[in-house]
Amino acid sequence: MNVDFIFKIAAIGIIVAVLSLVLSRSGREEQAMMTTLAGLIVVLLMLVEKISDLFNTIETLFGF
């Protein structure tokens, strides 16, 4: 159980939201969109690793 990752993702989300808000207020809509996309990709990369861990654990435990 790793609670650090949850906080990390929440922090990334808040930072990306603030950056996106600032960029879109200063008239840079494309960069705001790109920032949101980059944040999402970073978080997804973290998620994919953990999902693979979970599926491997279930596979070994239940003998698929």
Add this chain to the structure above:
Amino acid sequence: MTIQICAAALLSALASVSLKKNNPSISAVLGIFTGVMIITAAVSYISPLINEINDMLQKTAASGKYAAVLIKTVGICGLCRFTSGSCRDMGENGLAAKVEFASKAAVAVMSLPLVEEIITTSLKLLGEQM
């Protein structure tokens, strides 16, 4: 262990709610991520239980083949339940229903040899009595 899981779920729910307005995609990822962490913790927690059930079933008349099918079915159901719940959380009800259908199909295919065995046994009994 349990307290940790409850605390993580509550914190993640709070963070997810506060992120939902500004950043819905990361909020959804956060929800799935917390689910993954909780299920991983729970699965590592119940692994002795699975081994115990396996041992107990092997001591009874049912052979290890049936125990393997049973445990595999539990695994498939848990995995698909988790996946369809995650899909439903993100508002993809159709995808969730399809995952559930796939899990039902997998369980039916897996338990087909057992049904066949029951039918063979009952046919044998009927044949002896007639």
